[in-house]
Amino acid sequence: MTSSDAERAAALRRMKTVATGLLAVMAVIFVVAFALQDSYPWLQYVRAAAEGGMVGALADWFAVTALFKHPMGLKIPHTAIIPRKKDQIGESLGQFVEENFLSEDVVRAKLDSARIAQKAGVWLEKPESADRVAVEGAALIRGLFTVLNDDAVQGVIESMVRKHLLDPPWGPPVGSIAERIFAEGHHHQLVDLLVERAADWVDANYSVVTRVVAQRSPTWVPRLVDGVVGDRVHAELSKFIRAVQEDPQHDVRISIDTYLRDLAQDLQHKPETIAKAEEIKGQLLDDPRVRDLTARTWSTIKNALLDAVNDPESELTTKFKAAVQDFGSRLTNDADLAAKVNRWIADAASYAVRTYRSEIAGVISETVGRWDAEETSRKIELQVGKDLQFIRINGTVVGSLAGLLIFTVAHAIFG
Known part of the structure; x- marks a missing residue:
C-alpha cells in the first residue's frame, strides 16, 4: 500500500466510525425514548425520529456495503457488486473512455487550446533548456551506439551502398x-x-x-x-x-x-x-573496397559523433544548442510556424486516436481484468469509499426527518 493509499484508508476508517457512531446514537435515543414515552408523550416524536434514522442508516449501510462485499458475510443476491462485475466494469469503463475521451474532436480541441508549440518555444529558447536538450540528446546517442552492433550497421550501410x-x-x-x-x-x-x-x-x-x-x-x-x-x-x-x-x-x-x-x-x-x-x-x-569503405564510413561517423557529444564545448554541441534556442525563438515569434507545428501535433494525435483508440481503451479493461476481485473492490473503495460514507450519514439524517414527519402527520390525522 502506498502512502496515499494509507491516507485514504485512514480517512475511510474515520468516516465509517462517524457513520456507525451516528447509528449507535440513534439506537440509544430510540431505546431511551421508547422506554419513557408513556411518561413523557412528547418523546414519541423523538422515538419516531430515532426509529426513522436507524432505518435510514441501516438501509444505506446495506446499500454501500453491498457495492464492495456481502453484508455481514451473507451471500444475499445482488450484493458484492464490484467483485462480481469487475470485468464488466472494466469493459464499460474502457468503452466510456473510448467514446467520450479518445475522440478526435475532443483531442484536437484540447490540443488547439493548449498551444503546445508556443509553450515549447518559450521553454526551448532558454539557455538552460537548450543545455538540457543537448545533455539528453547526448545520452540518447551514447545509448544508441551502445545498443547498435557495429557489424550489423556496417552490413546495413553496405547493403544500401550496393542497392x-x-x-x-x-x-x-x-x-x-x-x-x-x-x-x-x-x-x-x-x-x-x-x-x-x-x-x-x-x-x-x-x-x-x-x-x-x-x-x-x-x-x-x-x-x-x-x-x-x-x-x-x-x-x-x-x-x-x-x-x-x-x-x-x-x-x-x-x-x-x-x-x-x-x-x-x-x-x-x-x-x-x-x-x-x-x-x-x-x-x-570491388567487394573488399566496398567493405572497407562502409567500415571506415561507420567508424568515422561513430567516432566523430561520440567525440562531439562527449565534449560540451565541441562545435557540434555548441551549434546544436544554438539551433535549439533559435528554433524555440522561432516558435515563440513566428505565428505561422507555431500554427503549423500545432497542426502537425494535432494531426499526429488525431491519427493515433483514430487508429489506436480501441487498443488504448483496451488497456483499461485488460488491466482491470487482471486485477483480483477483492483487490479491485479494495482499490475502488479506497478511492470513493470516504464519500460513500456520507450517504450513510445523510441516510441517518434524512431517515430521522422522514420518520418524524410521517409520525407527526399520522398523529395529526388519526389522533
Whole structure:
C-alpha cells in the first residue's frame, strides 16, 4: 500500500466510525425514548425520529456495503457488486473512455487550446533548456551506439551502398548529368584551368622540351640543329597553347566540346560505352573496397559523433544548442510556424486516436481484468469509499426527518 493509499484508508476508517457512531446514537435515543414515552408523550416524536434514522442508516449501510462485499458475510443476491462485475466494469469503463475521451474532436480541441508549440518555444529558447536538450540528446546517442552492433550497421550501410550505388548502372545517370553540364558550359572553367596549367608548365620547362626534342632526333643530326629545332618546338607549343587559351572558339575547344557531348550520349545509349563504365565501376569498387569503405564510413561517423557529444564545448554541441534556442525563438515569434507545428501535433494525435483508440481503451479493461476481485473492490473503495460514507450519514439524517414527519402527520390525522 502506498502512502496515499494509507491516507485514504485512514480517512475511510474515520468516516465509517462517524457513520456507525451516528447509528449507535440513534439506537440509544430510540431505546431511551421508547422506554419513557408513556411518561413523557412528547418523546414519541423523538422515538419516531430515532426509529426513522436507524432505518435510514441501516438501509444505506446495506446499500454501500453491498457495492464492495456481502453484508455481514451473507451471500444475499445482488450484493458484492464490484467483485462480481469487475470485468464488466472494466469493459464499460474502457468503452466510456473510448467514446467520450479518445475522440478526435475532443483531442484536437484540447490540443488547439493548449498551444503546445508556443509553450515549447518559450521553454526551448532558454539557455538552460537548450543545455538540457543537448545533455539528453547526448545520452540518447551514447545509448544508441551502445545498443547498435557495429557489424550489423556496417552490413546495413553496405547493403544500401550496393542497392543505391553499385547495383544500378552508372552509365545512363552519369551521362544524363554530364550532358546537362556540358550543354550549359559548366565544363569550360575546367578546360580553362587545364589550358592555363599547360601554358604555365610549358613556360617553366623550356629545358625539358628541348631535351625531349634532342632525345628524339636522329643521332646524325648536329647538336646545334637539335637546339634550334627544340627552341622552335617550344615556341610553337607555347604559341599554340596561348591561342587555345585566348580563343573561346578555338578548334581544340570545339573538339573537346564535341567529344564530351558524344561521350555523354554514348554513356546513355551506347551498350559498349555503358559496359565499359560498368567495368570501371567494378574495378574501382570491388567487394573488399566496398567493405572497407562502409567500415571506415561507420567508424568515422561513430567516432566523430561520440567525440562531439562527449565534449560540451565541441562545435557540434555548441551549434546544436544554438539551433535549439533559435528554433524555440522561432516558435515563440513566428505565428505561422507555431500554427503549423500545432497542426502537425494535432494531426499526429488525431491519427493515433483514430487508429489506436480501441487498443488504448483496451488497456483499461485488460488491466482491470487482471486485477483480483477483492483487490479491485479494495482499490475502488479506497478511492470513493470516504464519500460513500456520507450517504450513510445523510441516510441517518434524512431517515430521522422522514420518520418524524410521517409520525407527526399520522398523529395529526388519526389522533
